[in-house]
Amino acid sequence: MDGLKDWLPIRVWREDAHWRVDWCWFGEHRLDQPFFGDSVDDALQLPFNQAFRRETPLAVLSEWQVPAVAPSAFIYHASRCGSTLIGQMLAQLDSHIVISEPPPLDRLLRDHLDPQERRAALHGLLAAYGQRRRGGEEALVIKLDAWNIGELPLLRECFPETPWLFLYRDPLEIAVSHVRRAGMHMVPGMLGSSSLDTPGQDDSREDYIAARLGRILQQGWEHCVAFGGLPVNYSELPGAFDGHLGAFFGLDSGQRDQLFSVVRQHAKQPDQVFVPDGQDKHREASERLRERVAHWAEGPYQALETLRAERNPPGAAGRRPLVRNGRQR
Template identity: 70%
Template sequence: MERLNLEGWLPIRVWQQAGEWQVDWCWFGDTPLHQPFFREAVDDALRLPFNQAFRRQTPLAVLGDWQVMSPGLAPSAFIFHASRCGSTLISQMLAQLDDHIVISEPPPLDALLRSDLPAVERRAALAGLLSAYGQRRVGSEQRLVIKLDAWNIAELPLLRECFPDTPWLFVYRDPLEIAVSHQRRPGMHMVPGMIGASGLDDDQLFDSREDFIARRLGRLLDLGLAQCREFGGLAVNYSELPGAMAGRLAGFFGLDDGQREQVFAAVGRHAKQPTEVFVGDSDGKRREASALLIERVERWARSPYKALEELLVAAGLAH
């Protein structure tokens, strides 16, 4: 097998061309990924003159070849979430650590998880993709943490086919607060048709934007609950953050005493906009909610939220 020269390169897109899956790569060198989302790191990298002058595209099978020639770190944890509930805060806290690679919502991972690839090819591609993200580009990296898109909770079983022993958590929040956030600025999965077919779809008609958001949110929480029960995920309520990163989440991520202190360098900043100071908004969101939104959230999302809370009670972690 010819030696591949992909040191410093990361996959930024997987896509089909004439029925064949391709991978677009971008050169990052040894630049750490400290941005809140992978797509932001890609945007920054694509501004480099080198990446404007040179592009690299390969067949999907190269991911598996590269994994054989230069295996990267295996994922040490997966972060699933119900959206707008603190998962970005967790990933940004971990990104403070030099020995952690944190990849937040990479589009190629979502594309493969929701692809129609045959099972064997999909498993090989997923393993190769995460191996590529787990490359030691600086030299000090010891752990790889992947935060997925909110809707990928439906694909968790597929990911576990490749990584059955990787621990994972599901972060959630009072559904009314999440719903108000999406009314203000809807995420992709809260706009009908924007992300295509997903595990959040159902066969029911919706009569309003409030109804659609509440139903999708209820489906998210239902899936998170079911996966936690079946596959032993760790349920984490937004209200536990950031303090849990010095307690049970520090144990979950395997942080030592020094790292427990270091991760709190991100606290006080807005997780999605690190240049801004974070201000809690739970009370304001509840006051802002319309009567219709409250009614629909109670109908579609309150029950799975309460069931997730019962998991914490059963574990002696009620808050």
């Protein structure tokens, strides 16, 4: 086990009847890219990883014993609604490990495994991600894929005490973003079977996107009600880090100040300045898309807004001015 210290799982797959894990050496390199896959791509370019690779049975992951930071928060989201911004802000803190949409986690949650084997593998996976590779890490934040809201109960069985939030946005703005450039869960057949599959969809692209978006929002609301999740609207960002969102992540005043160093940057393309696009998306939406979003997604969106108003006291969004009122996922 010590031989895998500073190595992180980057892929899990089934080979015949057995599961395997692919590992990559990260050393003390920070995971500060918008997505875990981006950090993996960078790490694979290191000379060491060009020469050496590790592959093990799943049992090695399931028996992981290296001391690690326990998960401190899970971020679920409706896609294209600010979750990457939250991850990039938290990644500025040396005390925080941020793992954004790691493919091995999605695979373990959605594939067919024995329940006991899945629990052991999930505990081992997050323990591996929670290694104190730099020495000062105190928190581990995991951002899941948008469709993983359907697997929330599985992850909660393993980590029942870990707080989580569900981030969402005006569904028409999310839908327009997917019409422009669809995420894989919005392309028929690309994701495979999932909890987003919705009876009654018609053949139009607008209906397919709106129906699956509505399913994400509906599950987000249901799980927030059942399991005490924190509903967060994209419109609260980034100011909420000065209020209830900062408290949710356990941030002190110095850490909150540090987070705001990235709010003017584009979350997915940090070298570019962010340009708000909410109004443009409303103007761009076709009448067909408006009607389908109203049919599938407006109800659960309003339910989330009602729940958010009940749980977040007035003024909880924070005192800082909102320097951006629209941003990508």
